[in-house]
Amino acid sequence: MLKLFSDLSDDFRATTKKIEVEMAKMKMQVNLTMRVVGNQTSNPVCSVSSKLKIPEPKAFNGNRDVKELEISSSICSNTLRLVEPILKKPR
DSSP, X not given: OHHHHHHHHHHHHHHHHHHHHHXXXXXXXXXXXXXXXXXXXXXXXXXXXXXXXXOOOOXXXXXXXXXXXXXXXHHHXXXXXXXXXXXXXXX
C-alpha cells in the first residue's frame, strides 16, 4: 500500500512539474506576443493603414465541394477572429 502511495505521489509530482514547465513556456509566448502587438501600434515606422483589407469570399454558385466550403469558412472565421480585437480597440 505504501508503494502504491509513493508511486502515485511521484506521478503527481512529475505531472505538476510538467504543467509548470508548459505554463512557463506559455507565459513566455504570451509576453512575446504582447510585446510584438504593443510595438506594432506604437512604432511610427511600421504604421499600418487604418483601412483593413478583408478578402471577400468567392460567390457560391452550387459548384463548390464541401472541402472548399470548409476552407472558405475557416478563412473567414479566422480573419474575423483576428480583426475583431483591432476593431474594438478604442482610438
